[in-house]
Amino acid sequence: MILHDLISFELLRVIWWALLGVLLIGFALTDGFDMGVGALLPFVGRTDVERRVAINTIGPVWEGNQVWFILGGGAIFAAWPPLYAVSFSGFYLAMFAVLAALILRPVGFKYRSKRDSAAWRNGWDWALFVGGAAPALLFGVAVGNVLLGVPFHLTEDLMPMYDGSFYGKFLGLLHPFAIVAGVVSLSMLVMHGAAWLTLKTEGPVQRRARTIGTYAGVIAAAAYALAGLWLAVGIDGFAIAGAVVTDGPSNPLHSEVLREGSWLNAYAVRPWIAVAPAMGFAGIAMAVRGLRAGREVSTLLWSKLAITGIIASVGLTMFPFILPSTVDPSSSLTVWDSSSSHLTLFVMLVMTAIFLPLILAYTAWVYKVLWGKVTEDDVTGHSESVY
Template sequence: MSNIVPVDYETLRLIWWLLLGILLIGFAIMDGFDLGIGALLPFVAKTDEERRIVINVVGPVWEGNQVWLILGGGAIFAAFPLLYAVSFSGLYLAMMVILIALILRPVGFKYRSKIGDTGWRSKWDMVLCFCGTVPALILGVAVGNVLLGLPFELDGTLRTFYRGNFFQLLTPFALVAGLVSLSMLIMHGAALLTWKTSGPIADRARTYGRWAALAAIVLFALAGVWVAYGIGGHVLTSAIDPNGPSNPLGKTAMVETGAWLANYKTYPWMMIAPIAGFVGLVLALIGFTIRKPAMTFITSGLGIFGIIATAGVSLFPFLLPSSINPNAGLTIWDASSSHLTLWIMLLSTCFFLPIVLLYTAFIYRVMRGKVTGDSMAKNPNAY
């Protein structure tokens, strides 16, 4: 059936690698500010009305934002099934922690305002803070561990065996990666708050945002130096057929310190990614300082794009290296779906993703303007 597909397998795999990046960046930008705002909630908002304002900033959009994560999960499943199988089962308890946050968060947004009791509301505030902080941190720790390689093996039937546990994920490098993620999402959430609120909330958000942007710059640079000198990257040591069947056991690979930077020598244009990361973060820092909220939000989005793209292009063509058997590492050439599935999913994505972006833009337009006590009082459905 793959003879009906007009695009060759190699190109489709490359396109899906890019699309996966776009979806994950879409998640980090769209759902990222929800997480960041959750983490900031107890700190930027002191009174109940202030907290309600902060929650109502994301109130109309969090449901849609969360779909970016669901779609990201679905797209990994559909386009790179082995990546989905190995990473989700290997990182089992880490995924559980993220799931708990993702279960409690929608409920927290929705249920907090239903009862006026102070104890009730302050408990949900703590829950929302936890549900913003923890996934932001753990997702970064997970990316850090991907750069380090996960301890998994595959047998001949491509069944996965994971030889590690949750606590082994918490290595110093991975924690730095986690803090990069946390600080960038806090920066992003703070950027949105300076845009959508006014008065003391916006002032506090500006202060936290500046510190978060600064921290993100320092930590991102530190992680970069660490990748260059401290950890081993993976290198393919055998030919790999980009049009071949998806079976990771057909190649060999080895570990070499600093190898994750090799792509930047081979393809210098890839330097765009880390440059975008630093430029975005610095401009966001400036934006907070000179009080240009729209610019701050957009450049902080650029920073997030740059940071995630840096991780992606450094790993290329790897998706998930294996620390205990480098030959079993998953690459975009040997862990993808079939030619036909990639093609059908590409057609559907090209058709539906622009529609999603259009109506998302429309919704943000309808909901434009600052959230204030008055604007909340006008809506009986406000949180």
């Protein structure tokens, strides 16, 4: 028996769908608080020293946290080539905006303290704000557009063709529902950044972070509830008509897809997936409670639970769809017909089983070494070694 036949093609597809979700959640859990701190920076720090304290809570770890972003992009490219082709070509203007914002972060860290000028440093602080807030917002907008459906179709030879206009490749993505999804993402990560600052700082920075984080959590819960209600009554879902072939060739055109009903019909078919939104709401509620009470470690953990539940709820609600098409529903990409080959998925799984535990172990070691609070004495007493 060939080794890769030990795991069926159907199971490998589900495993890689789940792993893609794990990588995206991992990115939100780690780099999410980096973006949240960036979005909070001008508001939690009123002096140069206070802002340096906030920056130094994420300065040593943000590069490592972005590994999850790279892994997620690589997984999409290798495991789901059609998804990579459609999303990275159709959304390239939006993705360019995200990358431009993300580039501001390392540049801001590098150049902020190069001049002893209040105007200079204030300008870079606002650049770091954009580098945190803009990606957090746009990632949510992207998720909202995936739920709405994307205007693309596949030709007979499976070449993806994006049917949106030049306008639609950026401004056209700002549908009201997508903006609500962006608000969920931004407020959720601001709450997460506040929970991180509560753990890593003290004094005025910590107090302000707790106050802003509390409001952000309330906004996140309200926007998440509004998005769910909107999905229930105002947005059509997608469904596969007829028998589903789960281990066939990766050709979306072999399936008939209808646009009907609601995405939330999935909860009637698979009631157990309601655990995901329950985790989202419970995590937000407990994180807000922790912020108000001044708790530290537990607040960050509850915030992580909220993020896990909210992101997981999207994937579980849409399953088996990955990227639905509004132009030609039968071109929609699903778990069953848009993956790489059986052998490719198996080899990738073996490599993941080897290297992912190493990444997790190294990440855990880094956070253990860097455990503790960043104080004003730390940043004023070691000016050459900190941001």
